[in-house]
Amino acid sequence: MRKPLIAGNWKMNKTIAEAVELTESLLPGAASATVETAICVPFTALQEVGRVLEGSSLALGAQNMHEEESGAYTGEISPLMLNELKVTYVILGHSERRMYFAETDRTVNGKIRSALRHGLRPIVCVGESLEIREAGTQKDWVKDQILQGFEGISGDMLERITIAYEPIWAIGTGRTASSAQAEEMCGFIRDLMGRMYGENAACGVRILYGGSVKPDNIGELMSMDNIDGALVGGASLSAADFTALMNVGAE
Ligand code: PGA
Secondary structure, eight states: OOOOEEEEEOOSOOOHHHHHHHHHHHHHHHHHOSSEEEEEOOGGGHHHHHHHHTTSSEEEEESOOOSSSSSSOTTOOOHHHHHHTTOOEEEESOHHHHHHSOOOHHHHHHHHHHHHHTTOEEEEEEOOOHHHHHHTOHHHHHHHHHHHHTTTOOGGGGGGOEEEEOOGGGTTSSOOOOHHHHHHHHHHHHHHHHHHHOHHHHHHOEEEEESSOOHHHHHHHHTSTTOOEEEESGGGGSHHHHHHHHTTTOO
16 A cells, blocks of 8 residues: 655755744644655755654655765765765655756666665656647656666665656646646556556555645645655745645545
């Protein structure tokens, strides 16, 4: 049985003091949540936010990492550094990393393999641009991202991986994919996993939707068979909204 995950992606927002304040205000909502919950915060806030999260069910996540353990990679953060901060999740291959920082499926693949080697749980982002959606080739695009991104990753690792389908045209635009569009792609990804790893592994892999998720559209998205939660940007910066999102489906 797949346990849904609601993960916040704070992106480049919040100073340490602001991050601590927001995290503290999320604790009650996380405690009542029936789904798994996580916040992926800026590197600078990981340590302090981690302290606030101690003993809570809200998991700590990072937004990126380098695949090497150490070396001459100015400005980068290694998996060992994340381990030291007791990070559980790490977002990899977010479309903003691919777009603005030239990450490719090959670099994302290296990062996923490294994260798994270091006991981290990758949240692997895939998704097409508006141009690709309008050309109708979004499934080929996402399939390519997955085939290359998952090269060398064995089926027994899948339970540690979460996939997030995030159509670029829906990120931060207020234009959510319809639940039918989101479900269609998440179902396609699950079928692809089935062809790559077999039915059982595919049934177990958690697939999130991301892109303008808000309290008023989460219910419908989560009611879809193949959508196991959400990766939330903008709405994760509001304590009220993220509390509502974490408690989707709870009485
Ligand atoms: P958004 O971002 O919820 O602000 O659209 C989602 C994401 O980029 O992960």
